[in-house]
Amino acid sequence: MIDQYGWSERLQRQFEPYAADGLLPGRVIVQQRGLYRLATPLGEVSAELSGRFLHAAAPGEHPVAGDWTACLPRPGEARADIRAVLPREGLFQRKDPLGGVQAVAAHVDVALLVASLNADLNLRRLERYLALAWQSGAQPAVVLTKADLCPNVEDLVLAVESTAVGAEVFAVSALEGEGLDAVRALLPPGRTGVLLGSSGVGKSTLVNALLGEARMATREIREDDARGRHTTTHRELVLLPGGGLLLDTPGMRELGLWDADEGVSAIFADVEALAGQxxxxxxxxEREPGCAVRAALERGALDEGRWRSYVKLQRELAWLDRRDDPLARQEQRRIWTHRTKAFRAHLKQRDRDR
Ligand SMILES: Nc1nc2c(ncn2[C@@H]2O[C@H](COP(=O)(O)OP(=O)(O)OP(=O)(O)O)[C@@H](O)[C@H]2O)c(=O)[nH]1
Ligand SMILES: [Mg+2]
Ligand SMILES: [Zn+2]
Known part of the structure; x- marks a missing residue:
């Protein structure tokens, strides 16, 4: 049972001390606030964090979808208590507004960045998703959905290919079943993918098409352009008929700041107002006369940590902007190509180790 969920000899070795304590391995397939659903050797169970774990673990160490845990089943109940989380690989993280990081999904091999060929394709946003994917250590691939609604698929695929250096680009129509085999090929047995992309681009529809059944809720057709509504509200890992694993996630807000510059301004409106004075x-x-920011820091009206976060974030955004500059882009391209090669080599090595 857990072999299907990507259990490996390496994980087995890491698990040995827990096995000696009578614990079972369990992979988090659904995570909704403090409640978890685990795939264990006994089948699926509901689980909670044990008191001891809650006490000892920092919030960033709490299990997320895709995590492997050590759990203790409650006798006679389909329930278990989570006692520990195994070391993470392929950890997908997002930045939280104050410069910290939050785990989104663990043990991810492939990050599927999903965008719709129907709506305006936002290449800059795609670049941000890519940056995030590269940071996770997962291999990114771009999936362009709703090909059936687009008259010039080839042109857009080319445009995206030139932006998404180091990532393969696929066009699919979940509705007509076009291009699905290429996506399936990314997820052979035991390999885990995560779907990332704005709300309404068709992530859940794609999962259903790959499953061959309507298991995930999807948006009504006539609501196609409804704004700000998220059909999927939790993260769920599904086992595909071909043996791969795919994690569906809620759209857009999931990635917070990486999505839009506006996000920064909204969160740091007070800081930007100060800087304007x-x-x-x-x-x-730094040392100019009449600096309202320094004055506010000295008065204690602006929190030092918050200011540092703001500066850090500006630097991050500038880094992303620099990539619109041809020379900087060339340099980035070199770095990314190098990373892709390094990552492929890493995957090969890892598969050999398995
Ligand atoms: N024509 C066409 N419509 C599609 C396709 N894939 C998805 N859709 C439609 O797009 C809408 C949104 O699809 P969902 O799968 O709910 O989108 P989602 O990305 O899961 O959205 P969230 O769960 O809110 O993040 C639905 O009305 C789907 O029917 C496709 O290949 N072709
Ligand atoms: Mg969805
Ligand atoms: Zn100033």
């Missing part, structure tokens, strides 16, 4: 419009907020 400096005497010099190009104030670096």
């Amino acid at each position: 400096c005497r010099f419009s190009d104030c670096s907020h």
Whole structure:
């Protein structure tokens, strides 16, 4: 049972101390607030964090979808208590607004960045998803959905290919079953993919098409362009008929800041208002006279940590912007190509180790 969920000899070795304590391995297939559903050698069970774990673990260490845990089944009940989380690989993280990181999914091999060929394709947003994917250590691939609604699929695929350096690009129509085999091929038995992309691009529809049944809830057709509504509200790992595993996630907000510049301004509106009051419009907020930011920091009106987060984030965004500059882009391309090669080599090595 857990072999199907990607259990490996390496995980088995890491699990030995827990096995000696009578614990069972369980992979998190659904995570909804403090409640979990685990795939274990005894089948699927509901689970909670044990008191001891809650006490000892930092929030960032709480299990997320895809995690492997050590759990203790409650006798006579289809329930278990989670006692520990195994070391993570392919950890998908997002930035939280204050510069920290939050785990989204663990043990991810392939990150499927999903965008619709129907709506305006936002290449910059795609780049951000890509940056996030590269940070996770998972191999990114771009899936362009709703090909049936697009008259110039080839052109768009080419445009995306030139942006998404190092990632394969696929066009699919879940509705007509086009291009699904290429996606299936990314997820051979035991390999885990995560779907990432804005709300409404068709992530859950794609899962259903790959499953061959309507298991995930999808948006009504006539609501296609409804704004701000998320059909999927939790993360769920499903076992595909071909043996691969795919994690469906809620759209857009899932990635927080990486989605849009507006996000930064909204979260740091007070900081930006302060910066607007400096005497010099190009104030670096370091030692210029009449700097409203330094004054507020000295008065204690602006929190030092918050300011640092803001500066860090600006740097991050500048880094993303630099990639619109041809020379910087060339340099990035070199780095990314190198990373792709390194990553492929890493995967090969890992498969050999398994
Ligand atoms: N024509 C066409 N419509 C599609 C295709 N795939 C998805 N759709 C439609 O797009 C809408 C949104 O699909 P969902 O699968 O719910 O989107 P989602 O990405 O899971 O959205 P969230 O769960 O909110 O993040 C639905 O009305 C689907 O029927 C496709 O290949 N072709
Ligand atoms: Mg969905
Ligand atoms: Zn200033």
